[in-house]
Amino acid sequence: MIEVQNLVKKYGNHTAVKGISFKVDTGKIYGFLGPNGAGKSTTMNIMTGCLAATEGKVIINGHDIYDEPKEAKKCIGYLPELPPVYMDMTPLEYLRFVGKARGVKKSELSIQIEEIMDMTGITDVANRLIKNLSKGYRQRVGLAQALIGYPEIIILDEPMVGLDPKQIIEIRELIKSLKENHTVFLSSHILSEVSMICDCVMIIADGKLIASDTPDNLSKHISGNTLDISVKGSTKAILSALKGVKGVGEITVVSENEGIVKIRITSEEDIRSEVFFALSSIKASIMELSNSSMTLEDIFLKLTEKEESEEKEKDLSSEEAEDEVSEEDEDEEYTPLFTSDVEKNDKKGDEN
Amino acid sequence: MFAVYQKELKAYFNNLFGYLYVAIILLFMGIFATFYHFSNYLVADLAYSLDNLAIVVMLVSPLLTMRIIAEERQRKTDQLLYSLPLSVTSTVVAKYLAMVTVYLVPMLIISIYPFVMASFGIVNFARTFSSILGFFLMGSCLLAVGMFISALTENQIVSAIISFVTMLIIYFSGSISQMIPADSMSSFIAITVLIVILGIVVYIMVKNYIAALAVMAVFEVVLAVFYRIDVTAFEGLFATIIGWISVYERCASFYNGIFDLTSILYFLSVSFLFVFLSIQAVEKRRWS
Numbered sequence: 001m002i003e004v005q006n007l008v009k010k011y012g013n014h015t016a017v018k019g020i021s022f023k024v025d026t027g028k029i030y031g032f033l034g035p036n037g038a039g040k041s042t043t044m045n046i047m048t049g050c051l052a053a054t055e056g057k058v059i060i061n062g063h064d065i066y067d068e069p070k071e072a073k074k075c076i077g078y079l080p081e082l083p084p085v086y087m088d089m090t091p092l093e094y095l096r097f098v099g100k101a102r103g104v105k106k107s108e109l110s111i112q113i114e115e116i117m118d119m120t121g122i123t124d125v126a127n128r129l130i131k132n133l134s135k136g137y138r139q140r141v142g143l144a145q146a147l148i149g150y151p152e153i154i155i156l157d158e159p160m161v162g163l164d165p166k167q168i169i170e171i172r173e174l175i176k177s178l179k180e181n182h183t184v185f186l187s188s189h190i191l192s193e194v195s196m197i198c199d200c201v202m203i204i205a206d207g208k209l210i211a212s213d214t215p216d217n218l219s220k221h222i223s224g225n226t227l228d229i230s231v232k233g234s235t236k237a238i239l240s241a242l243k244g245v246k247g248v249g250e251i252t253v254v255s256e257n258e259g260i261v262k263i264r265i266t267s268e269e270d271i272r273s274e275v276f277f278a279l280s281s282i283k284a285s286i287m288e289l290s291n292s293s294m295t296l297e298d299i300f301l302k303l304t305e306k307e308e309s310e311e312k313e314k315d316l317s318s319e320e321a322e323d324e325v326s327e328e329d330e331d332e333e334y335t336p337l338f339t340s341d342v343e344k345n346d347k348k349g350d351e352n
Numbered sequence: 353m354f355a356v357y358q359k360e361l362k363a364y365f366n367n368l369f370g371y372l373y374v375a376i377i378l379l380f381m382g383i384f385a386t387f388y389h390f391s392n393y394l395v396a397d398l399a400y401s402l403d404n405l406a407i408v409v410m411l412v413s414p415l416l417t418m419r420i421i422a423e424e425r426q427r428k429t430d431q432l433l434y435s436l437p438l439s440v441t442s443t444v445v446a447k448y449l450a451m452v453t454v455y456l457v458p459m460l461i462i463s464i465y466p467f468v469m470a471s472f473g474i475v476n477f478a479r480t481f482s483s484i485l486g487f488f489l490m491g492s493c494l495l496a497v498g499m500f501i502s503a504l505t506e507n508q509i510v511s512a513i514i515s516f517v518t519m520l521i522i523y524f525s526g527s528i529s530q531m532i533p534a535d536s537m538s539s540f541i542a543i544t545v546l547i548v549i550l551g552i553v554v555y556i557m558v559k560n561y562i563a564a565l566a567v568m569a570v571f572e573v574v575l576a577v578f579y580r581i582d583v584t585a586f587e588g589l590f591a592t593i594i595g596w597i598s599v600y601e602r603c604a605s606f607y608n609g610i611f612d613l614t615s616i617l618y619f620l621s622v623s624f625l626f627v628f629l630s631i632q633a634v635e636k637r638r639w640s
Contacts, residue, residue, distance in 0.1 A: 049638075070435070073436060080431040086363070086427040103437065145432070
């Protein structure tokens with residue numbers, strides 16, 4: 001289990017991470033999402049002890065990464081953004097070195113290396129120099145390194161970068177299979193990837209955690225009900241009919257093509273049947289009707305936009321009440337917009 | 353720690369640098385030995401060739417030290433070392449020991465020389481091996497200095513060039529100090545120059561103008577105060593200070609067959625100091 005408490009990292013005057021706190025439970029895959037420069041790598045580097053935090057704590061299986069680095073690091077396998085491979089070694093030598101450094105017993109090491117090379121698909125290149133391997137293979141060697149010693153927690157910084165589509169599928173399956181015995185914490189800026197394999201998604205933007213939930217819940221929370229329909233008929237008649245439907249929110253015409261109109265409707269409740277009857281009453285036939293759920297891309301954009309607009313509002317209000325600011329702002333802790341039910345339950349459990 | 357040591361040792365002999373280092377030292381040792389002991393002069397004292405070999409060892413030691421830490425940083429493999437359950441201290445010490453081990457290879461081969469020489473005449477073994485020991489300790493010191501420079505830089509080439517220049521300065525520091533007049537004012541100015549150099553090193557380490565200037569100011573003020581109190585003490589002071597710094601000059605007593613404990617202590621503490629500084633420089637990277 002990883003516990004990150006109020007992590008802050010400053011590089012000179014620039015603050016890369018602005019007070020992130022979260023908990024990572026055992027046996028799940030966590031996705032860490034954010035645009036470039038959001039602070040993902042910095043956070044992961046701090047979690048693995050590669051960087052020291054300006055403020056805050058990282059506790060891994062009860063060991064603080066600064067106070068007891070050895071114990072904490074024994075539980076971690078880490079694949080940084082660039083695979084940290086030695087060019088003059090072969091994958092076999094490299095993995096043996098990592099195994100020895102992690103303190104894996106000699107008798108177990110050879111078996112482990114064989115297993116892991118098989119899992120990551122690098123058995124064929126085991127005796128070639130890493131400098132002669134392609135980016136995809138180096139990435140896999142890096143991943144194999146993170147698995148050596150089978151640490152409880154595996155932290156992967158953008159593990160899919162540089163892989164071809166077939167390899168991506170293989171690695172995805174591999175990561176999914178790791179879930180049984182390990183906790184996986186991976187970062188990515190490709191949202192579809194994360195939604196496919198992660199049990200929990202944390203969205204980070206501009207050094208702050210803005211959401212944390214299961215991919216499904218995230219899309220449900222934010223998208224509300226949105227209908228995409230394709231109707232045959234005249235646009236005018238269709239629009240007037242739709243406006244008559246109870247509970248309709250915004251109506252936008254997406255496209256008109258050869259008498260088929262594509263429309264997007266937002267609403268508070270499920271109004272599919274109302275829409276159906278309204279359109280059938282004017283004899284406009286529905287070619288397609290679907291409840292569109294938002295993709296993580298949309299959620300992401302929406303959340304980051306929200307964050308920005310909130311900040312703007314804050315700035316405006318702070319300008320209005322210049323004198324009143326100061327102390328209150330400092331005390332203010334950032335709370336994520338959503339926390340998953342699991343976490344809520346955890347909190348209740350803690351209180352009990 | 354042993355894993356890192358093994359890895360570094362392998363790295364030297366997986367590419368050219370380790371072989372090149374050993375080969376150059378042995379080549380020059382062979383040339384000097386032929387010249388002094390086997391053909392022209394026929395002296396039985398190995399110190400003659402070792403004294404000449406010193407400059408060679410100084411100039412080739414960047415071959416070992418340039419990559420030792422800078423390469424990890426350049427290739428981002430330092431992240432792996434940080435994330436493994438190893439302390440920075442044990443990693444840096446292991447790296448240093450690996451370099452010393454490579455250096456030990458030519459030194460062991462050179463240790464055969466006296467036995468070969470003994471078959472042609474009388475060799476004072478105690479004196480010869482004291483020379484070899486002194487020489488070995490000096491070289492180990494240089495490796496520590498080089499490692500520190502490697503820890504400060506991110507680029508192997510820059511690291512090599514700075515090490516190279518530093519080695520030349522160490523070698524010629526004796527002659528340089530003799531060129532500077534012995535009067536107190538010249539000493540004062542020369543020491544001020546040293547303080548400025550120290551300030552630059554501090555700046556490179558902490559990347560902070562204020563800290564570097566503060567260090568310089570403190571030393572300069574102390575210097576000025578002492579200058580006020582006792583001008584005469586400054587006569588020839590620079591040469592004395594250089595005498596402390598000059599690793600090369602320290603070897604002289606070993607060559608004379610004196611098993612000089614202070615010099616041994618000196619070499620060990622300089623090595624220790626620079627290994628310690630390297631550890632700090634690497635550790636500091638995590639905090640930047």
